[in-house]
Amino acid sequence: MILINNLQARYSRHRLTIDAAIDRVIDRGYVILGPEVKGFEADFARYIGASHCIGVANGTDAIELGLRGLGVAAGDMVATVANAGMYTTISLLAIGAAPYFMDVDARRQLTSLDEVMRAVGAGCRAVVITHLYGAGVQDIASIASYCSEHGVLLLEDCAQAHGAKIDGRHVGTFGGAASFSFYPTKNLGALGDGGAVVTSDAATADRIMKLRQYGWSSKYVVTIAGARNSRLDEIQASVLSDFLPFLDEENSRRRAIAARYAASISHPLIELMPPRNDDGYVAHLYVILAQNREGLRTHLTACGIASDVHYPLPDHRQPLLSDRFAAVTLPVTERLAGRNLTLPCYPEMTDEDVDAVIAAVNGWAP
CATH class of the missing domain: 3.40.640.10 (Type I PLP-dependent aspartate aminotransferase-like (Major domain))
Structure with a gap:
């Protein structure tokens, strides 16, 4: 996995x-x-x-x-x-x-x-x-x-x-x-x-x-x-x-992984954030936007690829605050919360790991 x-x-x-x-x-x-x-x-x-x-x-x-x-x-x-x-x-x-x-x-x-x-x-x-x-x-x-x-x-x-x-x-x-x-x-x-x-x-x-x-x-x-x-x-x-x-070196490795994802992931139901390979980006998380997110997650798990959702519920819709901010609408935030999906991205990933993630995402057949 x-x-x-x-x-x-x-x-x-x-x-x-x-x-x-x-x-x-x-x-x-x-x-x-x-x-x-x-x-x-x-x-x-x-x-x-x-x-x-x-x-x-x-x-x-x-x-x-x-x-x-x-x-x-x-x-x-x-x-x-x-x-x-x-x-x-x-x-x-x-x-x-x-x-x-x-x-x-x-x-x-x-x-x-x-x-x-x-x-x-x-x-x-x-x-x-x-x-x-x-x-x-x-x-x-x-x-x-x-x-x-x-x-x-x-x-x-x-x-x-x-x-x-x-x-x-x-x-x-x-x-x-x-x-x-x-x-x-x-x-x-x-x-x-x-x-x-x-x-x-x-x-x-x-x-x-x-x-x-x-x-x-x-x-x-x-x-x-x-x-x-x-x-x-x-x-x-x-x-x-x-x-x-080690931080700058490891950030460079994170950026390299993100750049490979950006260059190689291609799927009609997936949108990538704009590629960014400058010093302003240290690739803490690699987040994509997926239609039928749970379907993709199920597919990735079957391929031995973990994923996560950052973050599924916006602050103004949290149970603690939902009544207080019921009238507040944040259209972009709310739409993204239903589509965000995080892929593995960390310095210890091998090139083979990265290839496996790309292949699994591109191979998703909903």
Whole structure:
């Protein structure tokens, strides 16, 4: 079976690196907010091109604490997309902020400056831009300028876009802050949960550092509301430090797999997103649009090919929120949710694996 993401293959390839990273922590006996976390924070900030990186427990905490660090508070209206798995919306609900949903482009499934302008015109105090499926939002610089001119806070959600660049600049450096996830299947993944917020604003970084550890200004002295215990641990930081030098090479392999899919998959009932083989694309997920999606999934399973759906239910149609947003329509988001299908795309795939996926998709006879 060709899996949607083969972590066993990843860990086997990096076993010596992983063992050495874990041994460093065990030998030192310092397991929480120690030198490995500080070292990774410095390395990742340098890699991204930001002044500060604050490690936290997971990517969802990174979104919430990033927003809180920027100053988003209860009652604020915050714009986000509804096609990215509810993670930002969950964070907004935790703050007590009100989600305002933007639609996305039908071809790339990313939001646009026009949608941001609509959201700001509706009264949004902040905007979250999601770089989805490994694709950087190409007009992020224009979005950042527009938000700045209108006094609107901007957080970039880069959970699926580690290493992507727009105009030579890493995503995550355009807004006031950016959130990252290090969930194991991410382009830069740990052995478990982990996340980080990056920013080049010292005051924002200071607030987030307090927010991740009880709101302390010093030990046992709480000075800031909305905090929690959300710390990236030393073992995960150590592993991430050793994985970081491989990131660009592995992103190149992901792009190569995506390029082969784009060049070779051809089926009348399948639509491919526009091919993209530039630095703004790191191919976190390879998503196609399929008519009779479940029929294709059944066929792929019979061929030994795993698939997944990212994401089947838009945020504004989730049971938790469906009554509250019953009047909201996002035509593109809603249509895509019924057709999206994710194919295997990860660096450990062999050329033979890629050929097998292409053959299985092209061989589908509904």
